[in-house]
Amino acid sequence: MKPIYHVLWVYLAVFLINKGLCCVFLRLNKGLIKGRIATIPNSNKKFYAFQQIPYAAPPIGTLRFQPPVPVNAWDNILDTTKNTKICYQIGVNSIEEDEDCLYLNVYTPKLPSTNSNTSLPVMVFFHGGAFAIGDSKYSSYGPEFLVNHDVVIVTLNYRLGVFGFLSTQDEVIPGNNGLKDQLFALQWVNKNIHLFGGNSSEITIFGQSAGAASVGYHLVSKKSTGLYRAAIMESSSVLNSFGYQRNAKHFAHKIASYINASVTEESASEEILSVMLHASSTEIDKAADKVASEESYNSAQLFQGYFFAPVVELDSKNAFLTENMFEILDRGDANNVPVIIGINSEESLSQNTDVNFLTRLMKLYDNDLKALVPNNMNIVDENSKEEAGQLIRELYSGDDLLQNVPAAGIKYMSDTTFTRPVIKYTLLQSKHSELYFYQFSYDGKLGNISVVVDGTERVGHNEELAYLWRIQNEIFDNYDLSLFPESDITIQNRLVKLWTNFAKTLNPTPEKIDLFQNIIWPQVLEDNDFPYLNINENLQIKNYPKNDSFCGWERIYDQYGNRPYDSY
Ligand SMILES: *[C@@H]1O[C@H](CO)[C@@H](O)[C@H](O)[C@H]1NC(C)=O
Ligand SMILES: *[C@@H]1O[C@H](CO)[C@@H](O)[C@H](O)[C@H]1NC(C)=O
Ligand SMILES: *[C@@H]1O[C@H](CO)[C@@H](O)[C@H](O)[C@H]1NC(C)=O
Ligand SMILES: *[C@@H]1O[C@H](CO)[C@@H](O)[C@H](O)[C@H]1NC(C)=O
Numbered sequence: 001m002k003p004i005y006h007v008l009w010v011y012l013a014v015f016l017i018n019k020g021l022c023c024v025f026l027r028l029n030k031g032l033i034k035g036r037i038a039t040i041p042n043s044n045k046k047f048y049a050f051q052q053i054p055y056a057a058p059p060i061g062t063l064r065f066q067p068p069v070p071v072n073a074w075d076n077i078l079d080t081t082k083n084t085k086i087c088y089q090i091g092v093n094s095i096e097e098d099e100d101c102l103y104l105n106v107y108t109p110k111l112p113s114t115n116s117n118t119s120l121p122v123m124v125f126f127h128g129g130a131f132a133i134g135d136s137k138y139s140s141y142g143p144e145f146l147v148n149h150d151v152v153i154v155t156l157n158y159r160l161g162v163f164g165f166l167s168t169q170d171e172v173i174p175g176n177n178g179l180k181d182q183l184f185a186l187q188w189v190n191k192n193i194h195l196f197g198g199n200s201s202e203i204t205i206f207g208q209s210a211g212a213a214s215v216g217y218h219l220v221s222k223k224s225t226g227l228y229r230a231a232i233m234e235s236s237s238v239l240n241s242f243g244y245q246r247n248a249k250h251f252a253h254k255i256a257s258y259i260n261a262s263v264t265e266e267s268a269s270e271e272i273l274s275v276m277l278h279a280s281s282t283e284i285d286k287a288a289d290k291v292a293s294e295e296s297y298n299s300a301q302l303f304q305g306y307f308f309a310p311v312v313e314l315d316s317k318n319a320f321l322t323e324n325m326f327e328i329l330d331r332g333d334a335n336n337v338p339v340i341i342g343i344n345s346e347e348s349l350s351q352n353t354d355v356n357f358l359t360r361l362m363k364l365y366d367n368d369l370k371a372l373v374p375n376n377m378n379i380v381d382e383n384s385k386e387e388a389g390q391l392i393r394e395l396y397s398g399d400d401l402l403q404n405v406p407a408a409g410i411k412y413m414s415d416t417t418f419t420r421p422v423i424k425y426t427l428l429q430s431k432h433s434e435l436y437f438y439q440f441s442y443d444g445k446l447g448n449i450s451v452v453v454d455g456t457e458r459v460g461h462n463e464e465l466a467y468l469w470r471i472q473n474e475i476f477d478n479y480d481l482s483l484f485p486e487s488d489i490t491i492q493n494r495l496v497k498l499w500t501n502f503a504k505t506l507n508p509t510p511e512k513i514d515l516f517q518n519i520i521w522p523q524v525l526e527d528n529d530f531p532y533l534n535i536n537e538n539l540q541i542k543n544y545p546k547n548d549s550f551c552g553w554e555r556i557y558d559q560y561g562n563r564p565y566d567s568y
Contacts (some may be wrong), residue, residue, distance in 0.1 A: 122198040167311045241304065338433060442535055
């Protein structure tokens with residue numbers, strides 16, 4: 001029955017396409033999908049949206065905590081016109097949360113047809129959210145601004161929190177399933193994107209925050225070699241310690257013990273797996289929230305490394321990462337493709353502006369300088385740790401942090417959670433890759449956060465997202481661009497054009513144009529003055545981003561830190 005059934009549907013599909021009706025049909029090797037036709041605002045340009053295409057089998061039942069496996073073929077036409085599923089999140093309670101969440105979205109301005117073969121550059125996006133929250137819904141990451149520049153956009157879900165990153169640090173639950181999901185999606189894109197008008201030889205991976213750390217993990221994993229030709233990382237790198245899980249085994253025991261009280265720190269990994277496989281997804285989700293609230297999620301400890309985040313695995317056939325990230329980069333052994341990476345001018349402005357919170361925190365640090373010291377320095381000797389803490393404090397506020405609240409706290413958090421590791425990454429990777437560095441300093445209405453704190457810069461974490469994506473959620477709403485100043489729109493056009501130029505030509509400024517104020521963005525080279533593009537009202541080439549605090553940090557790492565490093 002199947003062949004004739006399919007032939008009929010294909011005729012219907014062609015008929016509907018030709019009539020320019022609601023939908024558009026595509027045949028994938030697993031079955032037919034039905035997408036929708038959408039319009040780019042303020043233009044007559046159309047694009048095609050295929051949302052919630054399954055790229056792996058639902059990771060449920062015995063597939064829970066396993067790497068992704070291929071999805072079965074389907075007979076009926078799959079409706080891919082909307083997003084209804086997100087992966088389980090930590091600290092979130094939404095009816096959209098579902099263990100069955102391995103889906104991706106493809107947005108394309110042009111489909112292949114019998115009289116024209118299209119082959120557009122492709123950009124695959126990993127969303128942020130500390131490996132604990134976030135999703136790829138159309139309302140979270142609408143592709144219009146990017147698609148308008150004739151690129152194919154792919155956004156995707158990957159398993160988060162305990163479902164994506166539980167690890168017993170052995171062969172029972174090796175970990176990194178969320179990254180293995182992303183890898184599986186990248187393989188899917190390489191195999192299928194030509195059906196959507198994309199060129200699989202021109203894939204750029206990009207991401208923000210934990211999504212940028214994810215990009216960084218693909219750059220250091222041999223498993224991802226050859227699946228992309230360029231990378232963009234916004235506000236994080238693989239060296240940001242929030243993206244790396246310390247004590248994974250401890251967290252595995254802890255969550256399992258909340259589900260079944262007979263689990264202790266001495267329980268075998270097999271028992272943990274058994275307990276976790278027998279629990280319902282909501283039980284696991286609740287237990288994860290409990291671990292999170294006890295481990296002071298959202299607190300100052302973020303920069304020390306997260307629970308339920310990526311790990312270094314034991315060597316095995318399926319391992320995604322088996323060696324410390326810093327050491328791979330330092331050896332020049334990453335996938336050395338062209339890179340854009342950068343920071344927002346005051347990353348922590350988005351999170352830590354509560355003066356009471358910062359006052360309490362600075363008091364705590366003044367009384368315990370060792371708490372200022374990142375774990376990734378691997379300092380064992382308590383006296384050395386105290387000395388390092390003292391030097392770190394001096395970078396921000398002489399010998400009294402309380403004198404300088406909130407600026408000292410905000411700057412310390414910006415540097416240690418986001419900026420320092422991104423700059424260090426740049427110094428290591430620019431020896432081996434063509435690399436462009438930016439600082440996003442434009443404090444526009446589009447970015448929504450408008451906090452001004454004396455002694456700090458102005459642009460917080462996440463703000464650049466609303467310049468690249470069409471978003472409607474609790475933080476951003478840029479559906480009606482006429483509500484925003486003209487200068488915001490100029491900056492938006494610039495950012496989108498820089499990103500898509502890079503996806504097309506591997507060079508963000510291939511020629512001098514008015515939109516870029518005739519600026520050519522230079523690469524960071526081993527023997528130049530660390531040039532970077534400062535993206536503010538005007539574009540400007542500057543040198544050595546965040547130099548004062550970064551040099552101080554580097555001196556302290558060199559004097560007190562102990563290699564090998566994982567993060568920085
Ligand atoms: C499109 O590509 C196919 C296969 O490579 C080729 O046979 C066909 O002639 C191409 N069509 C056009 C219009 O270029
Ligand atoms: C796909 O991209 C590669 C690399 O840029 C290019 O050589 C090739 O011509 C492109 N293919 C098509 C069909 O445009
Ligand atoms: C808890 O775990 C123990 C040991 O694995 C098992 O015997 C018991 O049945 C479990 N209890 C529940 C409620 O699952
Ligand atoms: C923007 O931020 C303000 C305050 O920070 C908030 O009240 C508002 O709801 C935010 N979201 C949107 C979509 O404007």
